[in-house]
Amino acid sequence: MTLPNKITLLRLILIPVMVVFMMIPSWNDLQIFNTTIGINELIVATIFTIAAFTDFLDGYLARKNNQITTFGKFLDPIADKVLVITAMIYLVSTTRIAVWPVVIVIFREFVVTGVRLLAVEKGTVIAASPYGKIKTAATMVALLIMLFSDFGLPLLVGDIVWYIAIFFTLLSGLDYVLKNKAVIFESM
Incomplete structure (x- = not known):
């Protein structure tokens, strides 16, 4: 290993x-x-x-x-x-955070994983998008800020970074689906 x-x-x-x-x-x-x-x-x-x-x-x-x-x-x-x-x-x-953004994140992950599985079945490898990389970085930073009780910053700072992460979660998910719609429709 x-x-x-x-x-x-x-x-x-x-x-x-x-x-x-x-x-x-x-x-x-x-x-x-x-x-x-x-x-x-x-x-x-x-x-x-x-x-x-x-x-x-x-x-x-x-x-x-x-x-x-x-x-x-x-x-x-x-x-x-x-x-x-x-x-x-x-x-x-x-x-500290509401349920609805977490549901968005989980839904996006299921959709992206499903599209990846369809692509693998067709022998296609899908590269990560720049939006996905921003989503990951923003999510990790937001979670770190909030887990460390917002580092003594106003709660608004953690919230802003969190909602930036949610925005890029939605954007990267939509981008992923649109760029791979051929793989999705071929599988229907």
Whole structure:
């Protein structure tokens, strides 16, 4: 097994650990970034940060060392989606974010995955769009800001970055469908 695949597996292992700390009631609040955060919330945010970094690291190492594998292509996006959705569900449970944007994100992921499956069946590989890359970056930044109790910034800052991420989620999903409509209609 390649190092990038081991790093992807580490990300998957970190997710249930993060969930355990999400379920623990807050204890011993700390003052960080001019805001109060519970130790368990800090642990959740730290685990998310480490896991998000492994997303960058595994891809970088796989490309740099020419270790791109079918297993990695399959598992990496799943690990990313589960990590992001887990963080979003946590933020919904804390009432930091509403449910409807999370539903949009999940719906978009199902649509894009479905289109990718159709394309694979036709022997086509679909490259990631620039909008999708912006969506991913904005989503990770928004989640980091909100998980770290907005870094002492006004809540509006986290909200602005979050809604930028949702905008690019919609835009990238629409772009994905429009650019691949031939694959979709051929399958009907």
